[in-house]
Amino acid sequence: MGIWDTGERPTEIAGPDAETLCNKLFTRDYSKLKPGRAGYGLLLYPDGGILTDGILLRFAKDLFWFVQPDGPVYAWLVAHAQGLNVTIRDPQSWVVQVQGPRSLDVLAAACDGGVPEPFGYFGVAKVTRAAKRS
Numbered sequence: 001m002g003i004w005d006t007g008e009r010p011t012e013i014a015g016p017d018a019e020t021l022c023n024k025l026f027t028r029d030y031s032k033l034k035p036g037r038a039g040y041g042l043l044l045y046p047d048g049g050i051l052t053d054g055i056l057l058r059f060a061k062d063l064f065w066f067v068q069p070d071g072p073v074y075a076w077l078v079a080h081a082q083g084l085n086v087t088i089r090d091p092q093s094w095v096v097q098v099q100g101p102r103s104l105d106v107l108a109a110a111c112d113g114g115v116p117e118p119f120g121y122f123g124v125a126k127v128t129r130a131a132k133r134s
Contacts, residue, residue, distance in 0.1 A: 010065035011074050012091040017084035018062045025080055026056065033058045038122045051076060057124045067095045
């Protein structure tokens with residue numbers, strides 16, 4: 001079992017045209033990704049080369065976060081958002097990965113109010129960190 005800070009910060013894509021922008025730039029159809037779910041995504045250059053990869057989280061119909069390890073993602077999203085009704089910003093948050101057979105127990109203990117139900121593989125939820133326990 002492991003829990004770690006990946007150092008990866010999300011970029012938020014929000015607004016009525018958020019899904020349109022995601023479908024324009026990533027390699028899958030995100031209209032099929034339901035709120036509360038996440039999916040792997042490749043961000044491509046126009047010639048098909050890979051800019052970077054990461055996980056696209058969908059919190060609501062018009063709210064996504066893209067979490068990736070490196071690359072000029074913020075500038076790329078802003079440049080391609082021209083003419084669309086979207087906002088690209090740093091949500092001032094961190095993304096944590098938890099894995100292993102007791103990962104949901106660890107996550108529940110780390111979050112105020114536990115883990116939302118149901119919550120599983122590639123599940124997405126905004127939670128607050130539980131107060132430090134002695």
